[in-house]
Amino acid sequence: MKSSSPLARIMAIRGMPMTLVLILTVVIFQVLNPVFLDGKTVGNYITNGIPIMLITLGVAIVIIGGGIDLSVGTVAGLSAGTTMFTLVQGAPLVAGIAVGCGTGLLFGLINGFLVAYMRINDFIVTLATLNIAAGLLVVLSQVQPLQGVSVPGFAELTKGDLFGIPTSFFIAGALFVIAQIMLAKTIIGRRLYAVGISSQASNVAGVSVPHLRLFTFAASGLLAGVAGVLLASRLGAVQAFLGIGYEFIAIAGAVIGGISLAGGGGSVWAAFVGGLFLATLQQGLRLNNVDPVYFSIVTALAIVFGVVFERQVRRVILRAALHRTALFSTDQPRATEDESVVASSEGSNNNDK
Amino acid sequence: MTSKPRSATETIRNLWERLLVDPTLGVISLLLIFALIAAFALPVFYAGNNIYNLVGSSITVMILSIGMTVVLISGGIDLSVGAVMALCAGVAATVLKMGAPLFVAFVCAILVGIAAGLLNGLLVTRVGLPDFIATLAMLGFASGVLYIATQGVPIIGYMTSEYYIVGGLDPLVGPVTFPILVAVVLALIVGWVLSRTKLGTHFFAVGSNAVASRQSGIPVRWVKTQAYMLSGTCAAVAGIILAGRNNNVPADLGTGYEIQAISAAIIGGASLMGGRGRVLGAVLGALTLALAINIINLAGVPSSFQKIVIGVILILAVIANYLSELARGATQRRRAKRLSSIDA
Amino acid sequence: MTDRAETPSAQSLVLEARGVTKHYEGVTALDHATLAVGPGEVHALLGGNGAGKSTLISIISGVTKPDSGKILLGGEVMPASGPLAAISAGISTIYQELSLVPALSVLDNIFLGREIKRKTLGLPLTSDRRSMELAVRDLAADFGVTANELHTPVSEFGALKKRSIEIVKALAFDPKVLILDEPTSGLEDAERQVLFGYMRSMRERGVSLVWVTHHLEELFGLADKATVFKDGRTVATVATESTSIDKLITLMFGADREEFGGGDTRKIAHLQPSSERPVILRARNLTRGSVVRDISLDVHEGEIVGLAGLAGAGRTEVVRTLMGLDALTSGSVELNGRRLSLRNSTAAYRAGLAMLPEDRKQLGILADLSTAQNISISRLSTVTAAGFWMSRRKELALAESYRGQLGIKTPDVNARIGNLSGGNQQKAIVARCLNTSPKLLIFDEPTQGIDVSAKVEVHALVRDYAANGGAAILIASEIEELLELSHRVLVLKKGQIVGEVRNIPAAIEAGEFARIKSEVLTLSAAGQAS
């Protein structure tokens, strides 16, 4: 693929076509309503979007490792709840943050343990913990109204600013950078992709699959925990149903960004772009006074077109690139992207025992 | 094959082994355990209409999970069932309000359900979206349409006396309500399709090994699409009934039902990997969920614990299914050994 | 197209492919390929990995649509309307990859897509399993599938039984043309012979057979003609009587042939006796349920120990327990005198074991990673800085060095390994194993599904490894391969060691190949545990 043009090479990277769409979307919204890129508005909507983007990142890590985590939304909600609960009791800020993050991590570890060591299907495990976390939040909110905290510094997590930029930007930015380094530059990242491509083959090659599985769920839980703390800080009050449905937005965001649900394909950038795209879309619709009843339809259409666009672009480029290499090499490369129904269900379903 | 059971002990052993190798053993035992707990620990369980209400309350999820089971068998997943159900309920209610007869309203609702299923199927098999994403988009789309149509205000004023029967608020004959009848008929039909017809075999084939199915000449895409259409139909039927039972159709009528339907199907032994599942399992799975919630309600546990209970039951069900798998393997091995020793 | 055999007139051809071309995104899998099969003829389809054989077969079977060209059946052009049309026209295919549906019973698999129906409410709705059973019962019994087993889900059976089931499925509808894509892969010698017997009887009944194989020696006495493919093009069609393995290899690989070490699969390495050299692996009383029972074995430095046995004898299961992939019930393993804990494969690799697994596609390659990444994965510490940070530069250097050393043919070690031919993938996995500097290397079916030339090269790798003092365990279903590579063979049956044949290189040099071969075969078939 050395001979392909730089543009084609960039667009062939997962998440890049969507980056283009994201930029386009921003431009369109800006034209429609010049307030859109106003410093204050942007800061606001990104602050609002950050919790979901962190959840998206967590889910993306699990998906890249070949799994799925449905519990992230309600776990984030519960973490927001426990943070609030702790602070309402008069505990210091650090304790509240620690409890929130700890809640997420704990759920992540439970998920990971059940999936990796008890070998229960991850969809079912996280469906169960989704319900459990949601239920616990309801119980918690009945024990004590989760609001009215005035611990200094808590609200500033999302509202305060350093050099004119909200604090939560730095938190989220740091987490994204760490995740990027982890995935792209360390042996953990490499093994994660291997396990996502084929856990069986990775196991035979000596990669410790259970440890990695546990790691992905723990990471995802922790990120949900952080998201929960930020949610609590921004909302100031935690409702009993907080977080329900976030898992769907997060998974959709990851997939729109170009992360393959089959595992083994994706990047932090893809999760970032996918998450940010959905947040941007919502904000743009809101600013242009679109009736909120249309949001879910627009989002649904965006999901469909986003995924299709991302794939078509990369397919066209890959085809062209392969064609070019084929002229030079004798070993014929097999195309990477045959995602027709038959082909995609082939790998996962050949499970004779 | 021709040897007849010769003695009573042998008959019992055969029956016992039949049960042990039954794929629904897991959920059956779970259900039995809960029923026993209820019967012994909670005398109120048998009081009044409790059991009756319990069954009534499980019907919606039951019908949804029957369709879900078929989708899971064919290797997909349908997240849109709750939203499509609500949309169909809205359609039925709206058409009724316009003065159309019940029958017309139902046909309209069912057509919408089938269309939603068809669209799901096309998105998955033709556009090539992952099942999860395609049906998630449909969830957003269907619930969005209902929101727009109702502007967030529940639809009311469509109930007729016949609709009270359809919704199960008034019984049909004796203690049997219309929803129960529908659920039973639907379960029988889908069960028959799955076990006796070519289409049923093809559902399993496509979910278990799509490539091999295609090589055998099965129209894989069409079969998957049909599974989604069946699920859409079930969602429509559930919507029709729920609209009757609920007296009104709020825009968020279907929220969360997809999770319950998937849970019931999985508790009933369906596999997310495709190629495995049973209608009886789904029915029992829905009953198990309803029973568990009923028990904690009767026991005075606040209803806020419901979700926690659902979560715990899911895990229990997986363990129960795992144990029943072990029992099945062991029994089959024992039986094979016995048969071969007879041969020798 | 040099057609050396006398061409039957077009009318008498049963199956014909004319100018079939197929491109996959950028790859030319077939380039104006032709094939002409006469009635009652066994027609071999030969070619290296990636020559396009399976692609042609999938086009003939209606699974893949060609870009151009046509398929004629009995002189008439077949409509390109999918697998069902091909099946109805009388083409039965046994595909290279097992293609049964695990969730369905054997009976349902056999009739998949062609169910016999019974009338319900006046409509042919219900599948009539009784009629189906009656229709195939005898045929199934011929292949050792009992009436009881017909109703058992396919997932319960091993690979061998599945092959038999596929054969029954292919024969059940009296095909005019039977296509077999590497049907013997994974089969034992005895089963192979059974299958060949059936192929002969099919031919006598006038069925035409198209047969893909990488085992050229199987051709003689069975195939009537052979068509050789190279890079998607038909090179030649020859009558098997008038040709030889050497000639076929030349056709298959052209001028490159010399690079492959002359293609002489019968070459025996000069392996020194090694029982006096130190013991590397000492396994005692390995037991895993009823699959592996009380296995004790020693492997010395520089020694290749072969495991022989029929399918289901537990060979793969033994090495999987050694690698920590399956848990042991009891037993102990020492490597260089140090006791190993076989918790998982990571521990096994760390201790100095490595394995080239059977089933390259499922268990071997990580298809979406690059060749370089596939080589480094088992010991990433060889390509990291500070033991944690991946170093691209080191990884490339490592891959390049193995590329040169093992002769992995790829234009770019950063390209996806899934794009390489089977043989080159296999070499990359050997490189992966070597990179862990193993004290003991396990080769499980190292040449399955790879072409003749790659096979010779993999054999050379195995020999070199032992010659350099490495210890190895080898599993190979092909008895000739096993004997040619091993110093010593242990014969397994039902999870137990039932016999041992020593000093194989010496025996072969003394011209006693046939004797030890029959000794091993007798042991594996009839051997009794002591």
Ligand SMILES: Nc1ncnc2c1ncn2[C@@H]1O[C@H](COP(=O)(O)OP(=O)(O)OP(=O)(O)O)[C@@H](O)[C@H]1O
């Ligand atoms: N579905 C596919 N997508 C992309 N490329 C393919 C596909 N199937 C085959 N190819 C490519 O077409 C070429 C021919 O493949 P084919 O499987 O026909 O070879 P073969 O002769 O059967 O080899 P083998 O002996 O290894 O089975 C190869 O280069 C292969 O990579």
Ligand SMILES: [Mg+2]
């Ligand atoms: Mg092939």
